[in-house]
Amino acid sequence: MSLVFQIGSLIINDIESLEIEQSYEAIGGESIFRAADGTGIKQATWAKLRVTTSGSGWLPPGLAALDVSQQAVLRCIVPRAIPCVGQQATMPAARRSDAGHLPYGIAYLADGQAVKTTAALVGNMATVAAVAGAIAYAALYFPELTVWLFQPAASGNPRDASHRWELVAEEV
Amino acid sequence: MPDGNWQSRSLLCHFDGANAATAFTDQKGHTLTAIGGAKLTTADKVFGTASLELNGSTDGAWTADAGGEFALTGDFMIEFRFKLTAAVPVNSRQVLVAYGHDAGEQNYWEVAITKGPVVQAPILLEFVSVVGGAKTTIYGQNGPGDYCSVNTWVACCVQRSGTTVKIGNGGSQYGSGTVSSLMAVAGKRLDIGCNSKAGGTAQDFASARIDELRISDGVAEYTFPYTVATAAFADTGPAQSGFAALPIILTVARGGHAALPIELAVMPAALANGSRSPTQSFAGAAGAWALRVLLDGADVSNRVIGRVTVEAEEGAARLADFALRPAAGVALDLGAWAGLPVSIDLCALVGGAAVWPQRLFTGVIDSADLDLSSRLLAIRATDGLETVIAALDNAALATLIGGRWSDAVFDPAATGLAYARDRLSTVPACLDLDPYRQPRLTAWQAKGAADFTHGAGQAGDGSIALSPAERSSLVNRVDIAFNYRFPRIKAESHAVAYSYVNMTNFAAFVQADGWFLTREAVVQAINAAGGTPLGAISYDALPTTNVPVGSGFWTPNPAVDAQLCMGFTADVTFDYGQSQEEAHAITVQNAASIAAHGLRPESLSGALEGKAPDPDTAEIAAFLYKADIKKDIPPDVATPQAGMVVEKTLTLTAGTDRAAANAAMACLIDVAKTRIAAAHRQSRVAWQVVANAHLDVDKTLALNAGGVQARGKVRKVVHVLDPDSGSAVSTVEVALSSLLGVGASHPDTPTAAPAGTSDATSAISSSPLVVYNYGSSQDHQITITFPAVTSTARDNKVTPLASAYDAPILEDLFTVTP
Numbered sequence: 008m009s010l011v012f013q014i015g016s017l018i019i020n021d022i023e024s025l026e027i028e029q030s031y032e033a034i035g036g037e038s039i040f041r042a043a044d045g046t047g048i049k050q051a052t053w054a055k056l057r058v059t060t061s062g063s064g065w066l067p068p069g070l071a072a073l074d075v076s077q078q079a080v081l082r083c084i085v086p087r088a089i090p091c092v093g094q095q096a097t098m099p100a101a102r103r104s105d106a107g108h109l110p111y112g113i114a115y116l117a118d119g120q121a122v123k124t125t126a127a128l129v130g131n132m133a134t135v136a137a138v139a140g141a142i143a144y145a146a147l148y149f150p151e152l153t154v155w156l157f158q159p160a161a162s163g164n165p166r167d168a169s170h171r172w173e174l175v176a177e178e179v
Numbered sequence: 180m181p182d183g184n185w186q187s188r189s190l191l192c193h194f195d196g197a198n199a200a201t202a203f204t205d206q207k208g209h210t211l212t213a214i215g216g217a218k219l220t221t222a223d224k225v226f227g228t229a230s231l232e233l234n235g236s237t238d239g240a241w242t243a244d245a246g247g248e249f250a251l252t253g254d255f256m257i258e259f260r261f262k263l264t265a266a267v268p269v270n271s272r273q274v275l276v277a278y279g280h281d282a283g284e285q286n287y288w289e290v291a292i293t294k295g296p297v298v299q300a301p302i303l304l305e306f307v308s309v310v311g312g313a314k315t316t317i318y319g320q321n322g323p324g325d326y327c328s329v330n331t332w333v334a335c336c337v338q339r340s341g342t343t344v345k346i347g348n349g350g351s352q353y354g355s356g357t358v359s360s361l362m363a364v365a366g367k368r369l370d371i372g373c374n375s376k377a378g379g380t381a382q383d384f385a386s387a388r389i390d391e392l393r394i395s396d397g398v399a400e401y402t403f404p405y406t407v408a409t410a411a412f413a414d415t416g417p418a419q420s421g422f423a424a425l426p427i428i429l430t431v432a433r434g435g436h437a438a439l440p441i442e443l444a445v446m447p448a449a450l451a452n453g454s455r456s457p458t459q460s461f462a463g464a465a466g467a468w469a470l471r472v473l474l475d476g477a478d479v480s481n482r483v484i485g486r487v488t489v490e491a492e493e494g495a496a497r498l499a500d501f502a503l504r505p506a507a508g509v510a511l512d513l514g515a516w517a518g519l520p521v522s523i524d525l526c527a528l529v530g531g532a533a534v535w536p537q538r539l540f541t542g543v544i545d546s547a548d549l550d551l552s553s554r555l556l557a558i559r560a561t562d563g564l565e566t567v568i569a570a571l572d573n574a575a576l577a578t579l580i581g582g583r584w585s586d587a588v589f590d591p592a593a594t595g596l597a598y599a600r601d602r603l604s605t606v607p608a609c610l611d612l613d614p615y616r617q618p619r620l621t622a623w624q625a626k627g628a629a630d631f632t633h634g635a636g637q638a639g640d641g642s643i644a645l646s647p648a649e650r651s652s653l654v655n656r657v658d659i660a661f662n663y664r665f666p667r668i669k670a671e672s673h674a675v676a677y678s679y680v681n682m683t684n685f686a687a688f689v690q691a692d693g694w695f696l697t698r699e700a701v702v703q704a705i706n707a708a709g710g711t712p713l714g715a716i717s718y719d720a721l722p723t724t725n726v727p728v729g730s731g732f733w734t735p736n737p738a739v740d741a742q743l744c745m746g747f748t749a750d751v752t753f754d755y756g757q758s759q760e761e762a763h764a765i766t767v768q769n770a771a772s773i774a775a776h777g778l779r780p781e782s783l784s785g786a787l788e789g790k791a792p793d794p795d796t797a798e799i800a801a802f803l804y805k806a807d808i809k810k811d812i813p814p815d816v817a818t819p820q821a822g823m824v825v826e827k828t829l830t831l832t833a834g835t836d837r838a839a840a841n842a843a844m845a846c847l848i849d850v851a852k853t854r855i856a857a858a859h860r861q862s863r864v865a866w867q868v869v870a871n872a873h874l875d876v877d878k879t880l881a882l883n884a885g886g887v888q889a890r891g892k893v894r895k896v897v898h899v900l901d902p903d904s905g906s907a908v909s910t911v912e913v914a915l916s917s918l919l920g921v922g923a924s925h926p927d928t929p930t931a932a933p934a935g936t937s938d939a940t941s942a943i944s945s946s947p948l949v950v951y952n953y954g955s956s957q958d959h960q961i962t963i964t965f966p967a968v969t970s971t972a973r974d975n976k977v978t979p980l981a982s983a984y985d986a987p988i989l990e991d992l993f994t995v996t997p
Contacts, residue, residue, distance in 0.1 A: 036905030037465070040869050043643070043884045044635035048869050049465035050458050052528065052902040093281075093378015132212060134378075 010108065010149075012060060013082040014156070014174070019068045023170070027062035029085040031150075034177065055178040056152060058083060067170040070159035081176050083150040088113070091144040094135045098128065103149040110148040114138030153179045185416030189248035190369065190394040193411055194219060195227035203231065203240055206414040214239035214375055215384075225260040225332055225390040226411035231372065235265055235273070235386025239373030247365035249278040254399040257290055257337040258412075259392040261385075263329045267294045267302050273385035275335070276392065277370045279362050281377035285312045286362035289374075290337055291383065292326070301325045306337045306344055308358045319346030319354035326353060332390075334407040340399035352403035369394075446535035450527065453631065453873025457527035457535065458900075458907035466869065467528035468907055470900055471536055472501065474544075475519045479503060480533070484555055485903060489523060489539045492895040493609035493621070493876040493914075496564040499523055499540045502555045503547075511556075516547035521560040525872045525900070525907070537872035538614040539898060562612045569595035571618070580620055582606035586834060587787040587843035588850070605849035607856045607989075611876060621877040623860060623914070625891045625991050629881035631874070638884040639867035639908070645887065645995065648861035653779040655772035655858070657851035657986075659765035660782070663840040663935065664758060665789030665831060669972070670817035671753045671824045673710070673965055677949040678719055678746030685745075686728040692955035695721065695743040704963045708947075710751035713819055718744035751947070752819040755968060758975040759828075761935050763844060766983045767851035769925060772859065772918055781854065783847050787840050791815075791829035817938075824972070826938040841932035848930045852986040859988045860916035864889045870898050870907035880913050881992070890992040891915040916989040925987035933982035 012019040012027060019027075036052030058081060062068075073079065082103050089096040091112075098110055112126040112135030126133040126146050133146040154176035163170040182188065191206040198221040203211040215237030224230035233239065244250065251257075257276055267273070272293050279287030289307040294300050304319040304326040319337075320326045327333040327348060336347035339358060346354040368377050371392065373384040393412050449455035457468040470487055472480050487501040499521065505511055520543055524536035542562035549556055568576070576598055577584065582605040589601040603610055607623045679696060680688045698718055705712055721740040725732040772779075800813035817827035833839070866882060874880070874896050881890040891913035900907045919925075945966040952958050 036902050038904050038906040040459075040906070040908065041640040042636050043638045043640050045640070046636045048460050050460075050869060050907055051465040051467045051905045052469060091378065093376065095378040129212070137380075 010084045011082070012062075012084040014070075014073060014176075015079040017069055017073060019062065020066070021064075023064040023066050023068040023172075024062035025064040027060065027084060029058060029060045029083060031083075031085070031087065032057040032059070056150070057175065057177045058150075058152065058154065059173065059175050060084070061171070061173040063169060063171040065168055065170070067161060067163060068172055070161060070172055070174055073156055073159065073174075075156040075158055078153055078179055079156055079176070081150075081152045081154045081156075082108070083152070086147040086149050088145045088147045091133075091135055091146055094137060094144050096133050096135070096144075096146040098131045098133050098146060098148050099150070100131055101150060101152055103151045108149045110146055112136060113145045113147060114141035115143040115145070116140050117142050152176070155179055180413055181415050182413035183416075184395065184398050184400065185413070187395050187398045188393060189251075189396045190242075190392065191412055191414055192231075192371075192392045193227045193414070194224070194231045194390050194392070195229050197221070198229065200229070205242065209242040209245070209369075211240050211242045211371075214241060214373060214381060217372065220388065223262070223388055227390070230260075230262075230388045230390035231392075233372040233385050233387050233389065235384050237381075238384060239274075239375055239381060240371040241368045241375045243368060244278065244366055247363070248396055249367075249369045249394065250361065250363050250365055251278070251288065251339070251394075251396055252361050252363045253339075253397055254341070255339050255397070256393070256395040256399060256401070257335075258395075259335055260332050260390040261335060262332045262388045263292065263302075263327065263386065264388060265386040266329055267292060269294055269298055269300065270296045272383045273387065274370060274372065274374045274383040275385055275387065275389065276394070277374060279309075279364060279367045280370055280374045281367065282379055284309065286310060286364050287367075288361055290335070292385065292387075302327060304335065304337075304346055304348075304353070306346060306358075308361050310360050310362050315356070315358050317344045317346060317354055317356035317358065319348065321348070321353055336401065336407075338399050338401055345401075345403055347401070347403060347405075350401075350403070350405045350407045444535055446527075450535055450537070453871055456869055456871035456873075457525060457537075458871070459869040466907075468870075468900075469526045469528045469533035470902065471524040471526050471533050473520075473522045473524075474503070482506070483902075486899060486901045487523065488900075489898040490895070491611070491614075491876050491897075493893075494603075494611055497540060497542065497562040497612060497614070499542065499558075499560040501558050502553075503558050504554065505549075505556055511549065513547055513549060516544050516556075516558075519544045521558070525870065525898075539872050541614060541616040562616050564612055565596045567612055567616060567618060568599050568610070571595075571599075573598050576602060579618060580606060580608075580610060583842070583846040583849050585839070585843040585846040587839060588785050588846045605846060605853055607853050609876070613877070614872070614875065619877060621892070623856065623892055623916075624989055625913075626879040628879075629890050630878040631871075632881040632883065633866065633868055634882075635884040637868050638882060642865075642867035642910070643882070643885045643887055644863075644865045646863040646865070648859070650776055650779070652861050653772065653776055653858050654781045654855055655776065656766065656768035656778060656780045657854055658780060658782050659763070659767065659844075659847045659851060660784040661763040661765065661840075661844050661847060662760060662786040663763065663789065664760045664786075664975075665835075665837075666756050666791050666829045667759050667938065668754060668756045668815050668817050668827050668829055669824055670819040670827070671755070671943065671968065671972075672713060672819035672821050673751050673753075673943060673947050674748075674821045675705075675751055675947050675949065675963065676746075676748045677951070677963075679951050679953055680745045681719075682722065682726075685722065685726055686733070688953075689726070689728045689733050693953045694955065694957075694959045695745070696747075696951055696953065696961060697742055698744050698747070699742065700961050701744065701747050701749070704949075704961045705749065705751050708751070708963050708965050710753050710963075710965060713750040713752045713821075716747050716749040719746035721745060750819070750821045751963075751965065753965070753968065754817065755973060756829075757973055759936060760975055760977045761840075762977055762979045763933060763935075764979065764981045765844065765848060765851075765933060766981070767848055767855065767986050768983070769855055769859075769918075769986050769988050771925060772855075772988060775918060779858075783851060785843055785847055787835060787843055789829075789831040789835045789837075789840070791831050820940065822943050823940050824943060825940045828938055837935065840935065844932035845930050848932075848984055852927075852930070852984075855986040856916070856988060859918065860891075860914045860991075862915040862917065862993065863894065863912050864891070864915060864993070865895075865910060865912040867908050867910045870900055870909045872898075874898075874909050874911055880911055882913075886996040888992060888994045888996075889913060889915055890921075915991045915993045917991050917993040918988050919990060921990050921992040923990050925990075926985040927987040928984040930984070933980060935980065936978050 035054035040048040217238035219229040220232040277289035302325040459466040523540040526533035803809040894914040895912040951961040
């Protein structure tokens with residue numbers, strides 16, 4: 008089952024996103040106060056995610072129908088990883104739990120290979136299934152965020168029936 | 180009963196709950212995760228409703244160490260009840276409680292049941308400490324026998340005091356040894372019932388039930404043997420005791436009810452005393468902070484946009500500036516915003532929540548300007564220093580400020596801030612409001628020990644700014660001109676002795692038809708001169724027997740002779756007043772400053788007129804009394820002395836008398852001293868540090884960075900907090916007074932008014948002249964001419980009086996080594 012990018016009830020179909028790229032950017036207050044002897048004192052306030060999703064396909068997605076004055080649930084399509092302590096890692100609660108987008112594990116082998124494996128969840132605790140020869144594990148998940156949407160950008164080329172779009176969202 | 184060592188408990192699990200439950204509760208808040216089929220059983224327990232059931236093959240539980248609470252590097256206690264539920268196999272190990280196990284097994288501690296390689300080997304309880312791979316094991320057993328039996332509940336305790344570890348069973352000591360050090364690695368796993376290998380392949384499963392597990396860090400309570408607990412461990416600490424100050428301002432509308440907003444925040448001691456701020460890194464973690472802004476009692480923090488600035492300056496109102504997004508869909512009445520209460524707290528951001536608030540500002544909105552393009556309200560708030568002070572009466576301000584006051588120096592009608600500032604002019608201190616809007620007086624004198632010291636690791640790079648005082652702003656001498664005018668009454672007494680005939684020339688006088696002087700004429704002559712006989716006049720009586728005169732005799736006539744006299748003696752007094760004017764020239768100075776910087780003078784002046792009943796009335800009253808016409812002793816009478824001028828200061832009204840004049844001069848002297856001290860604390864050093872709510876104008880700060888060593892009272896602090904960038908910075912400015920160097924002392928003449936003039940008594944240098952025309956052809960008039968009262972004795976008398984006082988200067992630490 009292929010991964011699906013969804014904003015609220017709007018699903019971006021594969022033909023609308025033959026190419027798709029999603030970036031996560033941490034936004035928030037953080038600065039380093041430098042003392043006279045060079046000591047850095049880090050200060051931070053809130054931290055949220057900005058998700059920029061861009062894609063292209065043969066058909067335009069229906070992004071114009073999005074109501075950017077309302078908060079929306081953004082189901083991301085690019086997974087994020089959390090290294091395991093042993094075989095376990097604590098997942099953030101804001102993650103996708105729909106079919107095909109459940110958390111899963113990666114086992115890293117000594118020869119550099121990475122093998123996908125399953126992950127069992129109890130609450131937010133993921134336990135990655137053991138893989139023989141693994142030297143480390145990671146748990147991956149697809150973020151599901153409540154966001155404010157910015158007006159999407161779209162363009163197209165009727166000569167080659169290609170359409171490009173971009174949507175920026177920031178975690179509420 | 181509360182647990183007096185509750186703060187030292189790292190973990191407390193009663194293992195109570197429903198049968199087969201897989202959720203286990205730690206009273207200290209850790210989240211326990213079951214391993215395998217670990218569950219509660221209500222069928223067998225020591226206390227409460229259940230115990231933890233472990234099957235010896237797959238079961239266990241674990242939780243994560245949060246901040247080293249399971250590392251147990253000092254004294255500790257590991258206590259629990261357990262029951263082995265199966266025979267202990269030879270060559271076996273069953274972990275009961277352990278911390279730090281992972282794949283590498285280099286640093287951990289463990290409490291485990293073991294049995295050696297032969298059937299006869301005893302069941303031992305082991306405490307194992309591994310530090311950097313080096314293992315120390317302490318064994319517990321009952322003499323040479325087993326530590327415990329199977330299927331029997333055991334009260335197990337492993338306690339370390341100093342470096343001695345003791346293993347107990349039922350309160351008895353079953354083993355001891357020395358463990359010099361334990362692993363000091365935080366953030367690992369606490370295992371119960373197995374070695375979970377930090378999520379790897381678990382091993383050493385215990386076949387047992389465990390109940391009432393408690394781990395304590397930093398305490399060793401037991402002295403073996405001891406009596407084991409007969410009830411579950413307490414899971415609360417004692418109630419807080421002691422007294423706390425509660426600053427409260429209640430504003431009640433007419434006929435309304437007073438609301439008492441109270442917030443109690445329990446926070447780490449370092450935050451409470453300011454040695455650490457939420458805005459600074461701690462234990463390797465970034466300083467996560469947040470602001471809490473309350474507007475009219477409602478939390479509007481989520482509508483505050485951008486930077487928040489709070490500025491405090493000694494003697495001035497505290498100000499706050501921030502931008503606020505108005506509530507959506509609500510019509511704005513900008514006029515209603517002014518006066519709304521505002522508070523701003525700096526909080527730590529823990530788990531996404533703003534906790535441990537520290538007050539930065541309490542006040543009211545002064546102005547709210549709407550920017551229509553950004554739809555933001557620019558709020559300016561003030562702590563309303565003037566309003567708060569105005570609500571205090573003069574008596575309360577006098578108590579708060581101390582100092583001196585004189586109606587002759589200050590406006591007697593002054594109240595509120597004007598009165599406060601007048602009093603403050605005599606005190607080297609400043610008056611302002613604390614962050615909770617409570618009035619406070621803070622002396623300019625820096626404390627001997629700084630409240631906070633900032634070195635190169637705290638002061639912002641490139642933020643140190645020096646601003647030495649300018650000579651033009653110095654004042655090191657104040658010349659005070661104070662005139663005090665008041666009336667004095669004088670009694671001038673002349674002794675008059677006159678004789679125009681005696682028994683030697685009596686006959687010749689009679690033969691020459693001389694006229695005898697009448698006594699009445701004497702009195703009239705005295706009165707005509709303006710004098711008053713003091714007491715009775717002594718007359719020289721005529722002879723009472725026949726006196727031969729020529730061929731005949733002069734024969735006395737008693738009826739007539741009684742009205743005559745041959746001479747008289749009298750003390751005659753004149754009472755008059757004179758206005759006195761003391762012209763005080765008071766010099767207050769600091770000689771060391773004059774020597775160093777040259778003379779930098781200022782002037783002050785004052786005057787007071789002593790008010791008394793009309794001096795003319797006083798003169799008349801004295802006259803009538805001395806003339807024996809009025810019997811009432813007037814309040815002001817100069818006691819005459821013959822041949823002397825005696826002075827007496829009239830009784831003056833309260834507020835204009837000598838005490839009032841002295842108070843006025845003392846007031847001016849203190850004003851001068853304060854002026855000199857103020858003029859010498861114009862040097863400034865400013866620097867930036869991470870924002871700290873405890874930095875305020877009542878604090879003494881020390882700086883030792885960038886070649887600058889300074890310690891002085893904070894004059895100004897500006898907190899700038901920017902949630903968008905994460906930057907939270909306080910800029911502090913201290914006032915420094917330095918002339919001779921810290922430790923040098925300056926003379927300080929005690930403030931007491933200089934002495935004024937005193938009533939004097941002086942001798943009269945001239946004598947009255949008596950002329951009696953007694954010849955038969957003369958007019959038979961007697962004239963007594965007294966020495967005239969000179970204009971000098973009667974006109975306003977100005978007496979210049981000079982005095983000098985030393986004024987001290989504060990000496991703050993202030994050295995600069997470029």
